[in-house]
Amino acid sequence: MKRKFGVNEKIRIAIIGCGGIGRHHYWQFNRLRDQCDIVAACDVYQKHLDEFRQMTGRNDIELYRDYRQILERKDVDAVVVATPDHWHAKMTVDACEAGKHVFCEKPAMHNIAEGLAMVHAAREHKRVVAIGLQQRSGEHFKEAVEIVRSGRLGKITTVHCWNVGNEAPNGIGNPPDSDPPPGLDWDFWLGPAPKRPYNPNRCIYHFRWFWDYAGGKVADWGVHLIDIALWAMGEHSPTEVAAYGGKFALNDNRETPDTIDCIWKFKDWTLIYTHRAGSDYPLYGRGYGTMFFGTNGSLYVSREGLEVHPDKERIPAYKRGGSAQSEPHAENFLAAIREGVPLAVDVLTGVRSTIVPLLGNIAYRVGRSIRWDAQRAQIVNDRDANALLSRNWRAPWGIPKRYIKPIG
DSSP, X not given: OXXXXXXXXXXXXXXXXXXXXXXXXXXXXXXXXXXEEEEEEEOSBHHHHHHHHHHHTOSSSEEESOHHHHHTOTTOOXXXXXXXXXXXXXXXXXXXXXXXXXXXXSSSOSSHXXXXXXXXXXXXXXXXXXXXXXXXXXXXXXXXXXHHXXXXXXXXXXXXXXXXXXXXXXXXXXXOOOOOOTTBOHHHHHTTSOOOOOOGGGSTTGGGXXXXXXXXXXXXXXXXXXXXXXXXXXXXXXXXXXEEEEXXXXXXXXXXXXXXXXXXXXXXXXXXXXXXXXEOOOBTTBSEEEEEEESSEEEEEETTEEEEEESTTSSOOEEEEOOOOHHHHHHXXXXXXXXXXXXXSBHHHHHHHHHHHHHHHHHXXXXXXXXXXXXXXXXTXXXXXXXXTXXXXXXXXXXXXXXXXXXX
């Protein structure tokens, strides 16, 4: 049963994950303290909790080492899931079952099966579940989408997204396995992922570059850029996917590629994502962004603004600066809970946008192109690729099977 909030009643929020992203979300929601109150926070690393307490200067926020204790609290209305990717789905499903609304960081999930579960858990328990693809809340991103959809650019045949930089030659380095730092519950941090020895690069921040916990640059940053492409083009299900790359530039212990190009085929256009960590020479003069190529002109958009570049002077040039994204995204989440307004990125949209980069990673890992059947949530006639749609969750952190079914 959906709770109704009084005019002056605040939404009570708990933050799960008190590292850099969790602290960012603290400030976003604390800025809206006339509408909400942050009452609890959780992390499996005591150092993060101590730093969170010092940063906020608030002794009234109750701190926990186990997120399940937060979900048991009847006075918590919503949780912010700001953990590594491999925990997103489990915590979101558990929160929905406990009657909490959820703001989950991107990428929505570690693997595609988990995303399906998140959608169906939110539906079954009638919870508001938002995904942190905050660019959709930026006014200049909305304008970019309007320009694309207006037809002003002509027929769009290709959309290119990219992140380039130079971490050569040593990247994140090769630290040896070791004991976890004092105050870190490494087994709890691993959660549903396989049990492995502690390594500094597998934990704080750099977990992004290991398949057990995340999907490399394609899923970590690429999902933001790909999401805008899918939104503007009005499609979310590619039919064919290919990806090529490898560890070509960096001498470190990461598993995910430092160089990759993914290509997704849609009905009458293609989407490309490029990442390289061994050269920061920009594409189209920029280190990252999303570029739409049309027969009348092209449009570039990033967090800093948008530019329209005419082709053969068929349309006028246009340029504008960026706009706030995280702030209105947080406001939208609260308004969805209180007033029932549509979410900028609901769980279905966020999961669909995350499926696309995850399919790119699967094509890369199996070393061949794949065909995607969105209605069945299966890769066509490829046992190895289908095995990567899910994972064997380590007990007791599994996802109930009843939630894992197609979303279309």
